[in-house]
């Protein structure tokens with residue numbers, strides 16, 4: 001073993017130090033949080049995220065063999081920015097979504113919830129802490145970053161030449177939508193109001209909506225140019241099922257493109273079938289066994305609710321497959337027919353069983369106990 005003298009050692013250290021000092025300093029790149037980072041810090045393993053995506057693959061019509069690569073790509077991607085705008089709405093859609101969140105972030109095993117919380121929600125009037133000019137700045141900053149998902153709930157009112165029904169910070173709804181849609185990668189219309197006009201588009205006494213409400217797609221089309229061709233996904237429902245909203249966003253995060261849509265722009269994976277097709281009362285429908293009044297013997301035996309105005313046979317939604325409230329049930333299980341909430345014009349649409357225009361056959365006053 002060779003012995004190194006103190007002098008040699010000092011010379012060697014001095015030389016290494018000078019080499020280090022001559023090295024170029026590394027660029028200080030800003031840290032960009034990825035989806036993988038966020039899930040890891042939330043205690044969600046890569047394995048459980050993969051398992052969740054594999055479970056969705058059949059519904060999303062993605063070959064299982066492709067899923068691992070898509071998941072890896074998604075985990076390495078920066079968090080997807082979301083700008084959330086609200087127009088003529090009741091906040092029920094956002095309520096549906098946040099009600100499935102845990103009270104304390106991430107203390108849940110539902111990955112839909114974690115994913116939604118793990119999105120970078122850069123602007124939402126209802127959920128964000130800043131207000132006033134700070135909030136306006138947040139929206140402008142998010143729009144400047146580009147390629148965000150623009151989520152919109154609520155129908156768009158006619159701006160009546162600039163003095164319309166929706167004014168925020170001196171701008172009409174149409175102006176706000178146009179500015180926010182400019183740099184959006186995709187527009188997701190959440191709820192039947194944003195998708196088709198919904199309640200605000202219901203006919204008033206003169207046969208017209210008092211606010212001239214139109215869907216977000218119709219508003220974008222009215223702008224023309226690239227706005228008219230902007231990719232729009234309608235996630236209808238009054239409100240939509242939280243997992244349907246989440247599944248649509250997850251599909252975009254994984255694929256950077258929209259899922260296959262039906263003729264009115266709804267993801268076929270969730271709206272491909274009517275609620276009637278999977279309803280457990282369908283056997284009674286096929287045997288002509290119907291409830292005729294909410295308190296009759298047929299109601300007690302669980303007969304079909306078609307004659308009570310159920311619109312299940314013409315309503316496309318995932319209520320009977322995904323169910324509601326973390327998969328615990330759906331309206332027909334609770335004894336009430338489908339109102340057709342995910343279809344265009346549902347407020348004004350006539351029940352197919354002939355009870356006239358409106359929601360459902362009302363309860364007879366005599367059936368209500370004192």
Ligand code: SF4
Pocket residue numbers: 275276277279280281282283285303304305306310311312313332337338
């Ligand atoms: S209750 Fe409605 S959805 Fe269910 S079988 Fe009858 S008509 Fe169809």
Ligand code: SF4
Pocket residue numbers: 237238275315316317319330331332337338339340341342
């Ligand atoms: S059952 Fe019909 S009305 Fe009820 S949530 Fe589903 S689609 Fe809407």
